Amino acid sequence: MAELIWRLRGSDRGPGSARSARAARGSDAVWVAVAGGGAAIALGAVLMVSMQAACAFVLVVLVVALHQHDRRWGIASLFALWFVAPLLRRLFALATGFVEQDPLSLAPFLATAAIAAIELSRVHVPTHIRRIMLLAAAGFALGLPLGLVHGPSSAIYAFIAYLAGVCGAALGVGERHGLRDSNLRRVLLFMLPLVAVYAIVQRVFPLASWDQAWIDATNLASIGASEKQDSDAIRAFASLNSPGALAGLLGLSLLCFLTVRRARPLTVVAVAVVLVALSVTFVRSAWVALIIAGLAHVVASGGRSAKPVLGAVAVAVLAAIALSPVSTTAKDVVNRFETIAGYETETSSTEREATLSQTLPVALQAPLGHGLGSAGEPSKLNGQSQLRAPDNGYLALMYQVGPLGFAFVVIAIGFIVAAAWEGARARAPGQELRQLLFALIVFMLVLLTSGDSFYGSHGVILWFLGGQVLAYQYRSRVAQELLRREREAERARAFAAA
DSSP states (O other): OHHHHHHHHHHHHOOOOHHHHHHHHHHHHHHHHHHHHHHHHHHHHHHHHOHHHHHHHHHHHHHHHHHHHOHHHHHHHHHHHHHHHHHHHHHHHHHHOOOTTOGGGGHHHHHHHHHHHHHHHHSOOOHHHHHHHHHHHHHHHTTHHHHHHHOHHHHHHHHHHHHHHHHHHHHHHTOOSSGGGOHHHHHHHHTHHHHHHHHHHHHHSOOOHHHHHHHHHHOOTTTBOOOTTOGGGBOOOTTSSSHHHHHHHHHHHHHHHTTOOSOOHHHHHHHHHHHHHHHTTTOHHHHHHHHHHHHHHHHHTTTTTHHHHHHHHHHHHHHHHHHTTTOHHHHHHHHHHHHHHTTTTOHHHHHHHHHHHHHHHHHHTOTTOSOTTSBSGGGGGTSOOTBSSOSOHHHHHHHHHHHHHHHHHHHHHHHHHHHHHHHHHOOSTTHHHHHHHHHHHHHHHHHGGGSOOSSHHHHHHHHHHHHHHHHHHHHHHHHHHHHHHHHHHHHHHHHHHO
């Protein structure tokens, strides 16, 4: 399908003669017969496995085809797949029952790997960036041998998940450097308000049958009580698979709205919808990360963004306080914020501290970790884990890959943070985008203290941002080196003429 789109676009562009046009049409017809027939056979074979596997196959091929047609469409459809794949799983579960090892859960990872492979073959990825990607991948790979020993299926799934996240860097390298040209910014501005509407509907109205069936089947404690059709008992998760995953994306979207220059009525409505949706996830760590990222944006911009950042915070706080007497949701949000001030006595905070104090020494004593898949969601495939629901992404990484693997990944992230800061402070075209990228990276790194965001949509976005800032740093240094050589050559010519 992808090759067919490319060939059709190529034949449309060229003037050609009538004979060449007929030849092109003939070759396209042959390609349709061969590729279409092969795809139909493959789809039929996958349908014999399951409906979910067939849907995953079609979605991955569709994303690749859209990427071949137009890169912007490909990137947008890839992130859309990350956002809606959990919802598709729930819809299929109504017909087939809940599937623990659902092929649809692999579709976003496979699509990301496929697009990254195409980008690596077409876009020049500098050796420096390749080394950083390999360093991070090596850090994750250090936990693979022990993971394969203790639980092969969970280890392989975890490695694919983390590696797909690192592949996001290859996608970021090919991004342009203008604010309006940012594909990720466009996705977060236009797609997330739609997801936010779904989250609000989940909180206000009775749960849809597919959402309720999924909660009953998974019994995830992070979502809340599993009372039938009791929307007040749950924390909104929209089309994602957890409130934490949704809250992180909504926070990124709010940061992107800081760069919208004209506050049109539709923009104000979108911001309000995203703010409300974030509040009904009741994820405090997302608010903390959002505040820190906002301050990072103010610092990177030299104080120029202080007015919109502080103004947005003030409006959100005042609105929640004003509505709390008449709205139970607003009251719950205010109560949730009050627990931040008293985090030392709050139950979940003390549990996190206990987990950290108990697990960190164990993780430090294992040089190669306990194996990939021994913590977090992938550990479900293994059936046993001391860190089944980690509340700290850094701790989960340390536990799985050990201090050495952890150091590899953190060093790679250190290069990204340095490049992001350098780009945000550089007075050159595209600085507004680079300041936004710096704030988004800070947000993701703070969010990692409350959950494992190295994989899934969060992981892809983190490394996508890393690829963008590293690519700018490389091109900027190349431009500076060329300018230095030109000046040296001019001085040499002037000296020779004298």
